[in-house]
Every structure is written in C-alpha cells, then in structure tokens.
Amino acid sequence: MKKFILICLNLLIGSIATGQSEKMVLPSDLKQQTVVTEPITLRKGYFRAGTRFTYIAQDKHFKESGGREYWPYSSWSTSYGLTFSLSYGITDRIQISLFVPLDYYHLESYYLIETPLLGMDYSLSINAKGRGLGDCNFMIWYQVIPEKEKKISLTVGNHIITPTGQKNFTDNISTTNKYGLPIGNSYNIPTGEGCVQVAAMLLAKKIHYPYSYSAFAKYTYSFWGSKLMRPDYTSENRFKKGNNIFISCSFDLLLNDWIAFENQLNYSHTEMGKIEYEETVTTDPTWDICYSPSLIFQIRRFRISEIVLVPLLGKNTNSDPAYSLSVGYIF
C-alpha cells in the first residue's frame, strides 16, 4: 500500500512539474515592443528615426473669462508642422533624442472697408506666411529606476530648445490704392521663438499587461531673448516668455497584440511673460486642460500613431483640436 501511494505521488509530481525553461528574447522582438510594453528609453545601441505631421486650423479660443468662443474676425489661420526625430539608446537606461521641426504657417484675413464720407468701399487683406526650420531641440532621458516586474519605473530628463528658427517678421510689404489707403499687407511669420528654453522632466510608468499607466511632469524655463514683436516694427525688443508647467497622466491599453489605445489628460500653465518696450509690459498667463486620445499601430519595427489633441478647458489660449500623424522606425 505504501509503495502504491509512493508511486501515485511520483506520477502526480511527474505530470505537473515543469522544468526550468529559458525565455527566448530576440533583439528583433525587443524592437517590436508596443508603446504599452516597451521601457521608457531605447535599449543600448538601438536607433529610432521618425517623423511627425501636425495640423491645426484656428477657429476658436478660450477667453480671458474662461469659456470658448469663435474668433470673431473674418480671418483664417492654419499651421502645419513636420518634425523629424532621431533617438539613440546610449545604454539600456540612457537615451538621447534630436528633433528638427519644419513649420508652415498661413494666416489670411479679409475685411471690407466702407467710407461713406468718401463714397468709397474697398477690401483690405492680410496675407502672412511662415515656412522654414523651427526651433531644433534635444532631449536626454535617464532611467533612475528601470522597468522591472511589478515595479514603477522612474525616468528623469532634460529638454533644451535652441532658437534655430527665424525669429523675426520679414518682408513686410504694404500696398495702397490710388487714394493712398491701405488695401493689403503681407509678411513672413517667424517660425522660431527667438529664445533658449530649458526643461526638466520626470516620468513614472507602470506596466500591468495589457495596460500601462504613466505620469509626466515638465517645467520649462525660458531665457530672455529679443525679436521684432510686430511685423511693422523695425527694432527688436527684449522679451521673456512665461515659464511653463506641464503635467500629464496617461492610461494605455493594448487592443490586440499590435494596436494600442493611449489616453492622455494634459494640464499646461504658462506664467506671465514680459516685453521691454519703453516700459516693460506683461503678457497674460494662460492655462488649458486637454484630452489626447491616440491609436498606435506597431507593425513589426514600424510604429504609426494617430493623435488628436482636444482642448477641454482653458484661458487666454487657442482651443482648436490638433491632429497628428507620426511614423517611426526602430533599427
């Protein structure tokens, strides 16, 4: 009986016991990880090259008193941005990135002017364009607490924005009719901010497959710069953009093995800025809260993202949704 029990126990152990197995992780698999499952920084020796297209049509804005309203004037403004990026994993915990933006802005305004005293009516148009290199920027990320099972990863980073874009209005041309009245104005809109900005970043992420949660905070300090504040000005004025606080929470989930759905809630607050004219004047502080859903397709080493940024609440800032499409490749 004793033998029989021993035999049965042995058979039972044999049927359920599993031996030590080696998890096969190939570099090519790691390069195909989704936005949910990948660590914050690239692994050592990996590159990611990407491009991102963004489109905004300006239609509405958040008022000083809060609330949203249409721009009342008969003007139409659009902006397109194409940003090229290159990231590299120096080690498994350190990543550097370079971003090169190409911007295109277009503003068209048309007004009808009626002057009953002169018995005349005519149109006034403003046509402004800006295209060219924007402000190139660099990022460095360091994983202080790297991704491990059941633990939150913590990453710190620095962001430096350099004033490589054209900072001044150029080619300001006014046209007048035969009576000397202005009927048109055209100029080039600057594609750069005209100042250096430095930011400190903190990012925490937790993966709980098939979900991931993250929280992000960024503080951007703007240095003093100088530029033409209006198209018709001939001399530059010193200015300081307001510093910015940006906080974001994200909840991401995998819809299947290769499509992720990302939900971000962002808060941005820009402090009061300063402009030195004959007297120093201040610019209004702004804030907004935006929701940003995105669909991210991981097709082998390609990553295609579609992102919509929807402003929900705010003050003194634009309230139009932005659409972005980005493509990245890891190698």
Add this chain to the structure above:
Amino acid sequence: MKNRFITAYLIAAFLIPLVPVNCQTSTGNRDKYTLLTTPYNKRPLTLYKGQFQADAGYKFSLRSRSFDNNGDVIDLKTNGNASVMHNYFLELRYGVLNFVELGIESSYSKRGIRTESTTYGSAFSEVIVNELSEYKGLGDLYIYTSIRLPVQYTWFDFRVSGGFFLPTAKYKPDQPSNSISVDNTTSTFTIDYKYNNKNGYRVPVYQISAAAKVTFSKFAAYADFVFKDPLKEGTNIRWDETLSNYVFYYTSHEYDYLLDREMTTTASVHYQPVGWFDIHLKGSLLLSSKGWTEYWDNVRYKNPEIQLLTLEPGYEIQISPSLRLSQFAGFSLSGKSTDAPFYMITTLSYSIFPFLK
C-alpha cells in the same frame, strides 16, 4: 519482479505527462467569433441574427472651398469665412434575423460660419461689424429597418432599407447673443452679431434605400441608392434685432420652408488583402432639389439645386473579435451651389452577440 515493476513505473512516469487529455469541447463560441470577425468581402449587408453593433465616430470637416451655381470653385479663405465642423455620431444596430436588421442613429455637430468683417469709417470714429452664425446641437433621431436576401451570402447580396428621421432635436434658433464694445481711445465701436442655430429638421423625413454587393475573391464591389424626402412643410422662426443705446432688442417672426429632396448614389470597390484589413475607394454623388424657403413678405424662394461628387479612400481594421476601426477621408471633386469640404471620418465599431453563450 521488482525490477520489472520499477521499469514499468519509470516508463509510466515519463509517458503519462506527455499523453494529451482532450475533453469534449463546445464549438459555439468559435462560431460566434467567426461571425464577428467575418471580413468585409464575406460579410452580408445586414447583421447576423442576434448580433448587436454600436458604431461611434467623429467627423472633422474643413470647409475652405465651395462651388457656385455654375460649378466654379470659390475659395472661402479669401472671403474670410472658411470654417471647421465637428460631428460626432452614434449608430446602434441589431440583427433580428439573419436577413432583418433594426437600427437607430443620431449625431451632434457644431460649426461657426463667419462673414467678411466690415469696417465703416468716418472722420472721427469707425464701426467694425463681425457676424458669426453658429450651428450647434443634436440632429434628429433616425430609425430604420433593413431587409436583405434570405440566403447565405456567398458572392451576391441585395438589401432594401427604410426609415424615418423623427423630429426629436431642437430646431428653433436661440435668441442671438449680439454684443457691442467701445474703445474710447480710438473711438472704435465693435459690433459682434452672433446667431445661434440648431440642427433639427422640425418635420419628419423619410428615407429609403437599396444596396447591392458583389464579391470576387479578395475584391468586393458595393453600390447603393438613397432617397430622402420630407413628409411635409415646416415652420421655424427668424430673429431680428434692433440696436438702441448700446442694447440689442430682439423680435422673432415665423417663416415656412420645405426641406430639399435628396438622392445619393454611392459606389465603392474594396480589396481585402488579409482577413483583418480592408481597403476601399468610394465615390458618391449627391443631388438635392425641390425645397424652398420663405423670406421677405412670405415670398417663397426656391432653394438652390445642389450637386456634389465626392471621392472617399479609406480602410477598415479588425482590431479584436468585438472591435473594428475604420477611417476614411473625403475629397469634394465637383459640384454646384454647395460647400466643398475636405473631411476625415473615424469610426469605432463594437459588436457582440449579447444573447449567445
């Protein structure tokens, strides 16, 4: 004996874990998932019996061009009245039988259309006048039934549908919210007219349609014809304003109208390279006419006859058995007396068999 016993024991100990034990399995779930993941080129024109589907989507339209009554393009940006439209829609469908489907849908949209700002100048002051017409709110509720051929879909299908737009949405425009502001330093008066319109039809509108679909291997072709017509004339109000002492006073008056009769013909070609991905190119022609609107002194003015030819490339992805994503862009190719927007539509479809285990 003992050795033989030990040998037998060792053999058994190695072999038993390797013997697969297959229990009886149910195939019901697999069938359900097969139905939910049926690719477009093998899918009939109505839902399967017991299938429930919710389609939620967003349409972003950019209205920067329009066509005049000769079909020539007008650049709305040069009139300063280009605009965007946001439209959110939800459709719920249920397959009563394998060839009968019930559906209900509605939408919410908003857009603001500016007219060219006008400045009236005089020797000592100027008046700037801006005008914006906003259209915002829920649309009417559309309920419908679809019936297709009561045969299993292999390569040909045909469907007829009929339904009503019930006048559930608000249709009367709210009182305008005009405002006036004065800048005493420059003696500039700015008057902002803002009209608050709604999206309801006010009257019941019926819609009937017929559709056909043909599949050739990985290709499929689809065509439909939709006819939409109001059941009766409607009455709505217009607001007039008077400005006195920097204060606006409003009065409303009624007017009658008849909505346009619309006919839309659509044809599309689909290619299904793999089971989870469908790519398509769709063309549609909208014709609209027969409507009228009362303006001054109750005189009826015929609405302009509208034509619009649109091309829509797009795709559909099966994300999971229950989820499908489709996106397409719309380009207005030609038309008459209508806007020519560019638009993008994203739809997420959630589909289940709620009563099937």
